[in-house]
Amino acid sequence: xxxxxxxxxxxxxxxxxxxxxxxxxxxxxxxxxxxxxxxxxxxxxxxxxxxxxxxxxxxxxxxxxxxxxxxxxxxxxxxxxxxxxxxxxxxxxxxxxxxxxxxxxxxxxxxxxxxxxxxxxxxxxxxxxxxxxxxxxxxxxxxxxxxxxxxxxxxxxxxxxxxxxxxxxxxxxxxxxxxxxxxxxxxxxxxxxxxxxxxxxxxxxxxxxxxxxxxxxxxxxxxxxxxxxxxxxxxxxxxxxxxxxxxxxxxxxxxxxxxxxxxxxxxxxxxxxxxxxxxxxxxxxxxxxxxxxxxxxxxxxxxxxxxxxxxxxxxxxxxxxxxxxxxxxxxxxxxxxxxxxxxxxxxxxxxxxxxxxxxxxxxxxxxxxxxxxxxxxxxxxxxxxxxxxxxxxxxxxxxxxxxxxxxxxxxxxxxxxxxxxxxxxxxxxxxxxxxxxxxxxxxxxxxxxxxxxxxxxxxxxxxxxxxxxxxxxxxxxxxxxxxxxxxxxxx
Numbered sequence: 001x002x003x004x005x006x007x008x009x010x011x012x013x014x015x016x017x018x019x020x021x022x023x024x025x026x027x028x029x030x031x032x033x034x035x036x037x038x039x040x041x042x043x044x045x046x047x048x049x050x051x052x053x054x055x056x057x058x059x060x061x062x063x064x065x066x067x068x069x070x071x072x073x074x075x076x077x078x079x080x081x082x083x084x085x086x087x088x089x090x091x092x093x094x095x096x097x098x099x100x101x102x103x104x105x106x107x108x109x110x111x112x113x114x115x116x117x118x119x120x121x122x123x124x125x126x127x128x129x130x131x132x133x134x135x136x137x138x139x140x141x142x143x144x145x146x147x148x149x150x151x152x153x154x155x156x157x158x159x160x161x162x163x164x165x166x167x168x169x170x171x172x173x174x175x176x177x178x179x180x181x182x183x184x185x186x187x188x189x190x191x192x193x194x195x196x197x198x199x200x201x202x203x204x205x206x207x208x209x210x211x212x213x214x215x216x217x218x219x220x221x222x223x224x225x226x227x228x229x230x231x232x233x234x235x236x237x238x239x240x241x242x243x244x245x246x247x248x249x250x251x252x253x254x255x256x257x258x259x260x261x262x263x264x265x266x267x268x269x270x271x272x273x274x275x276x277x278x279x280x281x282x283x284x285x286x287x288x289x290x291x292x293x294x295x296x297x298x299x300x301x302x303x304x305x306x307x308x309x310x311x312x313x314x315x316x317x318x319x320x321x322x323x324x325x326x327x328x329x330x331x332x333x334x335x336x337x338x339x340x341x342x343x344x345x346x347x348x349x350x351x352x353x354x355x356x357x358x359x360x361x362x363x364x365x366x367x368x369x370x371x372x373x374x375x376x377x378x379x380x381x382x383x384x385x386x387x388x389x390x391x392x393x394x395x396x397x398x399x400x401x402x403x404x405x406x407x408x409x410x411x412x413x414x415x416x417x418x419x420x421x422x423x424x425x426x427x428x429x430x431x432x433x434x435x436x437x438x439x440x441x442x443x444x445x446x447x448x449x450x451x452x453x454x455x456x457x458x459x460x461x462x463x464x465x466x467x468x469x470x471x472x473x474x475x476x477x478x479x480x481x482x483x484x485x486x487x488x489x490x491x
Contacts (some may be wrong), residue, residue, distance in 0.1 A: 002072035014103035018065040021071055021097055032339040037451035037469060040386050041368055041491065042324065042343040043084060043347040045069050046094055049076045050342045052235065052307035053321045055083075055115035058153040059122045063089055065321065066382045067344065068112060070098055074337050079109035081126070085155065089319075089347045090364050098158050105130060105146040105163045112235060113148075114193070114309065116183040116214070122152040123214050126192070128163065133447030139198065142407055143176035147195070149215070150358055164217060171222055173239045173289075178207065180235045182309070183214075193217060194236040196249065196482065197323055199224065204233035204251050217475055224249070229296065230254045230266070235307045242352035245272040247292065248299075248452075250307055253257060259418070260298065261325050267306050268358065270294040299354055302421060302464035303331065303428075304453070310350065318350040320359065331430030334451070335469055343452055345465060358460035361447060373488035378478060381452050385450045385475040392443045393484025396445075406442065407470050414441045419457060419463050429469050436462045448475055450490070467479045 001024060001366065006016060028047045032038070044050055048071035057064035062085045069082035081099040084092040099110045106128030113126025128146040135328045136142020147165035152158045170178050177198035185191050191214055195207040205224040209217040229253030237248040248269040270292050299308055300322065308322035322345045325333050334341050348359040373380050373387060380389060395400060401415040410426025419441065422433040445456040448468075455464040479486060 001439070002070075002077045005072055005078050010102050010104065010107060013100055017100055017102065018097075021100075021384070024071060028339060028385055035336065035340065036340040037334060037336060037338075038340070039343050040384070040451055041090070041365070042346060042449050042452055043067070043092060044340060044343045045071065046340070047071050047081055047339055048074055048342075050082070050344070050442055051076070051325060051327070053110045053309050053323060053344050054081060054112050056309050056311040056319070056321060057115040057117060057122065059115070059117050059152075059229050062155060063153060064114070064115065065092070065344070066098075069157045071097070076155060076341075076342050079111060079129070080096075081110050081364075081429060088364050088367070090360055090367050092209065095156070098159075099124075099126065099150065100213075102413050103128070103148075103161055105144065105166075106148055106161070110148075112180045112307065114182045116185065118185070118191075118214060120291070122155055123183070124150045124152070124158070125164070125181040125183060127177075127181065128149075128161075129420055139177055141176065145170075145176060145178040145192075147217075149297065157180050159161075162215075162452050164215065165209075166419050169217075169219070170195075170217065172199070173222065174205075174207070175200055175318055180234075182237050184238060192238070192369045194221075194238055196233045196236045197222075198232040200260065202226040202231045202253075202267075203227075204230040204249065204253070206233055206236045206247065206249060224289060225291055226293070228253075233308065237308075237310055239310055239318060241350055241357065244276065244352050245299075246270070246271065246357070247311070248308070251296075251379075259437050262301070263303065263305075264328055265306060265326055265331075266296075266298060267308055268296050268298040269320065269360040270296055271355070271357075272316060291315045299357075299359070300463045300465050302334070302430045302453075303329075303412065305465045308345075317362075320350055321349045322465075324379060324467065331428070333429075333467055335429045345454060348460070348463075351460075353461075356461070359463050360460040361445075361454070365424075365447075368491045369489040371490050373490055375486075375488075377427070380477045380488045382448055382475040382477065382488075383490055385448055385470055387448050387475070387477075388489045389446045389448075389477055389491055390485075391445075391479055391483045392486075394442050402441065402479075405445070405480065406446075406448075406453070406468070406476040407475055409414055410453075410468060411442070412446075412464075414425070414438070416447075419462060419464070423453065423464060423468075427469050427471070431465065431466060434466075436464065438462055446477070447491075448477075
């Protein structure tokens, strides 16, 4: 089916592909839904491959979560956008795939992007990928990276696509690798858009554009580091949190350093303080290159996390959702490959504390708690591998060790200032060890959802996400150490 879709003309994709996709989903959803490692409360594609969250927004009394989607190829293929809606960020409804690669300016993939609400309309922007035929490296030549705009008045029906920017609109310092538009509105009503970029000198960067009407954009500034910090910065995001401006990026090509940058590609952020400020309050500049000189902090220290995007709720909460996966990882995201791959993380609420951003699962997820789990011989059994555990008042410091044993071959431990998540059996599907430095551990919150594990330490000071694959149906968790209170719920 993937080859058939790829071989269609653009007109055939417009005319026939929506119905072909609908039938393919209908015919395969039931089989995929019954697969052993499907999650219960993490968002997955109905069939096939999922990666980046896109277009996160609140519009028309619903939350909208779009996502990168390759329905016909379990290991990734033709890129579309899938679409979920939710009233509460707990229960979701699948709305189909609204954007297909069916125009000359997006024929090789509907890549990542974002949404912004203005004047009672939802404006969606994404990168339209074009790959020219011929002898190209698709970095310095042969690739079109177009910014595409779509408008919706109800969150269900979408306007015709409009190409807003092309390669000719990017600075000369850029290669053909420019993508992932993220939009935000200033207090004066004007708009800014950031794009991730790969520069000719192999440095990652963020491009900043301004607009008054969400149709015409002017280049303002380019942000990078003095020394190369990766060759490509994907999925940029700029937002304010508790009085601090945050620049988030996903740098590719950053070498590992001790406990830092342990995955093949990274996800993190720079915090702009008065001492490290690189962007003035109005985001107005002289079209010069500005250097980001703040420290880079990783969002997640686990095996499976990339391409996060944030948005603001009507109540003013800043929410983050990430892809529980990493591109080009050597280990498996699903050892069975039974018709699907990957999930998103649960929504996480962000807050600024002690010079970094803390992340916690949104409080709405408390609705999932079904019954309290009582210990059996000092162990907690999670039926169907789904549950939440909180270990609070832990006596763990640089001189006191603890361990949470998850199944037989997975453990979370703390000793001598290091938190370690480690797999020693096949439940890790090739994953080994990840570590994070921490002065002390006083609280651990764990979300288990069949084949995904999200760990929040010290109310989100450190977060570790990993896929996990138990051979048995249930999961047993055991805590070795001292804690004032232990709570566990079936989810």
